[in-house]
Amino acid sequence: xxxxxxxxxxxxxxxxxxxxxxxxxxxxxxxxxxxxxxxxxxxxxxxxxxxxxxxxxxxxxxxxxxxxxxxxxxxxxxxxxxxxxxxxxxxxxxxxxxxxxxxxxxxxxxxxxxxxxxxxxxxxxxxxxxxxxxxxxxxxxxxxxxxxxxxxxxxxxxxxxxxxxxxxxxxxxxxxxxxxxxxxxxxxxxxxxxxxxxxxxxxxxxxxxxxxxxxxxxxxxxxxxxxxxxxxxxxxxxxxxxxxxxxxxxxxxxxxxxxxxxxxxxxxxxxxxxxxxxxxxxxxxxxxxxxxxxxxxxxxxxxxxxxxxxxxxxxxxxxxxxxxxxxxxxxxxxxxxxxxxxxxxxxxxxxxxxxxxxxxxxxxxxxxxxxxxxxxxxxxxxxxxxxx
Numbered sequence: 001x002x003x004x005x006x007x008x009x010x011x012x013x014x015x016x017x018x019x020x021x022x023x024x025x026x027x028x029x030x031x032x033x034x035x036x037x038x039x040x041x042x043x044x045x046x047x048x049x050x051x052x053x054x055x056x057x058x059x060x061x062x063x064x065x066x067x068x069x070x071x072x073x074x075x076x077x078x079x080x081x082x083x084x085x086x087x088x089x090x091x092x093x094x095x096x097x098x099x100x101x102x103x104x105x106x107x108x109x110x111x112x113x114x115x116x117x118x119x120x121x122x123x124x125x126x127x128x129x130x131x132x133x134x135x136x137x138x139x140x141x142x143x144x145x146x147x148x149x150x151x152x153x154x155x156x157x158x159x160x161x162x163x164x165x166x167x168x169x170x171x172x173x174x175x176x177x178x179x180x181x182x183x184x185x186x187x188x189x190x191x192x193x194x195x196x197x198x199x200x201x202x203x204x205x206x207x208x209x210x211x212x213x214x215x216x217x218x219x220x221x222x223x224x225x226x227x228x229x230x231x232x233x234x235x236x237x238x239x240x241x242x243x244x245x246x247x248x249x250x251x252x253x254x255x256x257x258x259x260x261x262x263x264x265x266x267x268x269x270x271x272x273x274x275x276x277x278x279x280x281x282x283x284x285x286x287x288x289x290x291x292x293x294x295x296x297x298x299x300x301x302x303x304x305x306x307x308x309x310x311x312x313x314x315x316x317x318x319x320x321x322x323x324x325x326x327x328x329x330x331x332x333x334x335x336x337x338x339x340x341x342x343x344x345x346x347x348x349x350x351x352x353x354x355x356x357x358x359x360x361x362x363x364x365x366x367x368x369x370x371x372x373x374x375x376x377x378x379x380x381x382x383x384x385x386x387x388x
Contacts, residue, residue: 008080011087013040025328112358114193158271196233202253
């Protein structure tokens with residue numbers, strides 16, 4: 001009997017940047033099947049995507065409100081169980097809200113919405129619905145990032161003292177780069193939200209810091225600006241930050257670093273040693289301890305020196321590279337386990353990032369904007385993510 005979790009998707013049609021990646025990741029472990037979708041605002045493009053996925057015409061919808069209504073009317077054994085939201089930012093809130101109100105769990109691309117106010121509104125809806133909500137902070141799902149987290153939480157580095165995270169990209173380094181479909185909405189405040197680069201990729205860097213260290217970011221001092229003339233949103237920025245244990249850090253995020261690909265990297269320094277991880281070399285974690293030679297931890301399901309949780313996130317033996325798709329798949333697999341627990345009325349695992357991570361991410365963006373607009377003064381983040 002087919003016991004796979006049934007997924008619907010909004011966005012991700014022909015020509016979309018991330019939709020196919022989500023679908024590959026969702027189906028990699030055989031836990032999920034795609035049963036419905038509203039793949040595009042263009043009906044023909046959506047129809048073509050649905051055909052390629054083998055969906056029947058009655059499960060390919062022209063708008064997401066119709067999709068929610070008609071799927072909710074189907075039998076419990078056939079309707080979709082959760083919705084993957086892979087649209088531009090402007091649709092994250094309305095699609096997630098519609099899904100939750102019709103009884104569907106939601107797994108969304110980040111950021112959770114365009115602004116802090118929108119995310120706080122979404123949080124209230126999620127709490128009221130009592131349904132699962134997850135965010136695809138993909139880089140925190142790499143096995144070696146989890147290894148770093150487990151080592152830090154176990155005290156192997158001692159207390160964290162300093163963190164340096166950088167996320168340089170070069171794909172928007174010139175004015176001509178701004179005319180692609182992906183660039184047009186990411187540089188448009190009505191679609192992207194109140195921030196460009198910081199909303200798009202600094203939220204990943206912020207999440208990576210909090211996830212790997214197990215510490216929340218409490219204050220930020222930032223400088224955001226637009227390097228390429230005519231852009232309405234930031235394409236470059238840097239920030240100082242403080243963590244809840246009083247550790248200090250630096251965060252750089254930029255999309256105008258010509259020649260860079262997707263070079264997210266993080267260094268974490270503790271009392272006894274340090275860790276370094278780079279997204280473009282994701283299967284290695286450098287570990288440096290005081291008075292000892294540098295070690296390189298390698299991802300692999302058979303690497304017995306790794307934490308058991310880490311090995312469960314590896315699908316192949318050491319030396320067989322895994323990467324972006326597999327990290328995405330870790331998120332989908334964990335989310336499927338949650339949904340299956342809800343289906344069977346059993347206790348769910350604590351899997352992946354929830355709306356709380358989304359709220360803190362947008363609080364960080366708002367704090368960075370406020371700081372930058374006020375001569376880089378320090379801004380406290382907790383009053384933003386936890387308003388009275």
